[in-house]
Amino acid sequence: MKPLKQHTIWGLRGSFILAATGSAVGLGNIWKFPYITGENGGGAFVLMYLLCIALVGIPIMMAEILMGRRARANPIMATAELCEHAGASKGWTTIGWMGVLAGLLILSFYSVIAGWTLEYALAALDGKFAGLTGETSQALFDGLLADSDLMLQWHSLFIAMTIAVLALGVTRGLESAVRWMMPLLFVLLLILLGYAIKEGEFVTSLRFMFSFKLEDLSWEGAQIAMGHSFFTLSLGMGAIMAYGAYMPSSQSVGKTVVIVAILDTLVALVAGVAIFAFVFATPGISPGAGPGLMFVTLPVAFGNMGAGLVIGSVFFVMVILAAWTSTISLLEPGVAYLNERFGLHRIFASLLLGTISWFIGLGSVYSFNDWSELQFLWGKNYFDSMDFIATNIMLPLGGVLIALFTGWKLRDEIILHDLKFESALVFRLWRPVLKFISPIAVLVILYNGIFPVLRAVLVE
Ligand code: PHE
Numbered sequence: 001m002k003p004l005k006q007h008t009i010w011g012l013r014g015s016f017i018l019a020a021t022g023s024a025v026g027l028g029n030i031w032k033f034p035y036i037t038g039e040n041g042g043g044a045f046v047l048m049y050l051l052c053i054a055l056v057g058i059p060i061m062m063a064e065i066l067m068g069r070r071a072r073a074n075p076i077m078a079t080a081e082l083c084e085h086a087g088a089s090k091g092w093t094t095i096g097w098m099g100v101l102a103g104l105l106i107l108s109f110y111s112v113i114a115g116w117t118l119e120y121a122l123a124a125l126d127g128k129f130a131g132l133t134g135e136t137s138q139a140l141f142d143g144l145l146a147d148s149d150l151m152l153q154w155h156s157l158f159i160a161m162t163i164a165v166l167a168l169g170v171t172r173g174l175e176s177a178v179r180w181m182m183p184l185l186f187v188l189l190l191i192l193l194g195y196a197i198k199e200g201e202f203v204t205s206l207r208f209m210f211s212f213k214l215e216d217l218s219w220e221g222a223q224i225a226m227g228h229s230f231f232t233l234s235l236g237m238g239a240i241m242a243y244g245a246y247m248p249s250s251q252s253v254g255k256t257v258v259i260v261a262i263l264d265t266l267v268a269l270v271a272g273v274a275i276f277a278f279v280f281a282t283p284g285i286s287p288g289a290g291p292g293l294m295f296v297t298l299p300v301a302f303g304n305m306g307a308g309l310v311i312g313s314v315f316f317v318m319v320i321l322a323a324w325t326s327t328i329s330l331l332e333p334g335v336a337y338l339n340e341r342f343g344l345h346r347i348f349a350s351l352l353l354g355t356i357s358w359f360i361g362l363g364s365v366y367s368f369n370d371w372s373e374l375q376f377l378w379g380k381n382y383f384d385s386m387d388f389i390a391t392n393i394m395l396p397l398g399g400v401l402i403a404l405f406t407g408w409k410l411r412d413e414i415i416l417h418d419l420k421f422e423s424a425l426v427f428r429l430w431r432p433v434l435k436f437i438s439p440i441a442v443l444v445i446l447y448n449g450i451f452p453v454l455r456a457v458l459v460e
Contacts, residue, residue: 007072008170009248016247017256018178020065021263022325023239025185027113028232029268030319034275035293036224041216042208046269048222052229053261056441059434060235060399061257063406066418068244069253074336075099075238078245079405088409095401099238100334102394104353106237107330108361109386111162114323115154116295117316119144124312129303134285137300141292145368152365159358162327166335166350170246173346174328181321188318189267192274195311200277208280208287209273226445231391232264236398239329242336253419254426267322281305294319331357360386378457392449399442407435 010016037045071078076096083092123129128140144150165173196202234240247256275294278301279287285297302312331353338349363371367382377385406415419427 008246010171010175010246011248012175012179015175015179016243016251017259017263018182019174019243019246019325019329020234020240020256020260022178022182022322023234023243023329024232024260024264024326025267026232026234026322026326027110027117027319028228028326029264030271030275030322031113031291031294032228033232033268034272035290036228037209037272038276038287038293039290040218040221040224041213043210043212044214044216044218045221045225046209047212048217048225049229050265052226052441053233053265055433056226056399056438057229057233057235058257058261059430059438060403060442061233061240061261062253062430063402063434064235064238064240065244065247065253065257066406066415067402068238068241069247069249070414070418072245074245074340075241075333076337077340078241082405082410082414085414086409086411088405092401092405092409095398095405096238096333096337098394098398099236099241100337102237102390102398103239103330103333104357105360105386105390105394107159107162107327107357108359109364109383109390110323110330111158111327111357112151112155112361112364112383114158114320114327115151116144117319117323118154118157119150120295120299121313121316121320124299124302124309124316127309129299129308129312132300132303134296134300137296137303138292140299141295148365148369151368152362155361155365156358158323158327159354159361161324162331163350163354165324165328166331166354167347169346170336174332175246177328178325181325185318185321185325188314188321189270189274191314192311192318193270195307196274196277199281199305199307200274201280202273202277204280205273205276208276209269223445223448226441227392227396227449230395230399230442230445232268233261234326234329236395236402237330238333238398241402242333243329245336249418252422254422254430278302278305378453388449388453393446396442396446396449400439400446403434403438403442407431407439 067078067082068075071081073081076093079093079096080090083090132140165177167173230236275298276287279285279297282301282304285300299312302308305311331350334353335346335349338344338352339346363382364386371382374381376382377388380388
């Protein structure tokens with residue numbers, strides 16, 4: 001099977017790893033992972049999460065890369081091409097279409113939260129965290145949520161930053177961006193870790209994150225861990241497939257995926273350990289604060305420690321970088337499609353799709369203030385509805401389809417051809433996991449994501 005056409009391939013070693021890790025490492029790692037760990041009892045949850053990364057995340061990520069790289073095209077055209085080659089129904093192209101749509105939806109609300117990190121980085125630099133207490137910190141955050149104009153401004157800026165990188169192209173934009181942003185992100189994370197070891201309650205934090213108590217293992221925690229393993233590795237929506245199209249053929253898929261999964265997990269764990277070390281070192285605040293952990297609890301810790309001003313700024317700049325390298329991957333599948341299918345210049349393609357996403361995001365901005373009472377899906381506000389549709393339905397559904405398609409539909413010779421750099425063991429292990437274990441596990445996520453809501457509606 002020939003590639004569709006001459007296609008850009010990232011020449012520099014490591015670019016794919018940096019880009020995929022950039023996509024994976026984001027608000028999911030630094031904002032969400034620590035607070036869901038805090039809410040679900042620490043160590044037991046971390047263990048479940050690691051299991052899900054190994055059994056669901058890694059096999060599906062390999063499948064996505066393989067599909068993108070085999071067809072050397074954006075997810076929509078890649079799935080169409082592979083269907084034709086495999087003699088499979090055109091229905092499978094749903095993978096590509098749904099992926100592009102999911103990317104637009106996720107970007108629409110992701111950039112609202114990412115926008116908050118811009119405001120918080122400025123607040124940290126301005127010294128606004130100094131002497132914060134639980135109440136004043138909550139008031140600071142509530143002030144931001146109530147100010148729709150301010151939130152709109154940051155949401156718009158984040159989308160503009162995303163468009164700017166994509167408009168510059170696959171090499172000058174995407175590849176160059178991840179090549180400086182990712183190393184900087186790692187340096188900032190190491191600074192944080194160093195400071196947490198020196199000044200924070202590091203050992204208490206380690207004990208909290210890694211001490212395993214059987215009674216803490218709950219079925220609900222397991223479901224959350226499964227759903228999160230998907231979101232955090234950017235799976236199920238074609239982001240990794242789109243990047244796979246730029247990956248050199250000589251690179252080993254198996255090794256690459258393991259590196260990306262390890263880096264993604266390490267960032268989540270290190271960020272979590274550092275955050276809890278700061279939180280435990282500050283009297284009067286607790287680790288189980290939920291979504292407010294990063295925007296309410298943590299600033300209190302920063303505002304009451306020695307080098308809090310510097311460390312607070314380092315932290316929020318790091319989160320901005322992490323979110324930025326994720327938002328570009330959310331829009332890339334659609335931009336690549338418009339460019340490759342219709343010859344639309346990437347500048348116009350990214351402007352067009354970025355604007356659509358910005359527009360869909362307006363509802364998320366207002367759902368924290370003017371529209372907070374408005375209910376969309378089953379009693380959820382606009383923001384939660386978007387998050388639910390994209391994260392709980394579209395990503396797992398995309399994941400199941402990708403696993404089934406690569407597991408059952410793609411012929412062995414295609415897969416073997418592309419996995420020629422892998423060991424026989426990788427192949428022998430990977431295919432059955434992809435055929436059986438991953439789809440079943442993801443179906444469980446999907447069922448558990450939708451069923452409670454449906455049941456609530458039916459009972460009403
Ligand atoms: N993986 C990103 C995070 O953890 C989110 C993301 C999901 C990015 C899907 C791209 C695609 O924040």
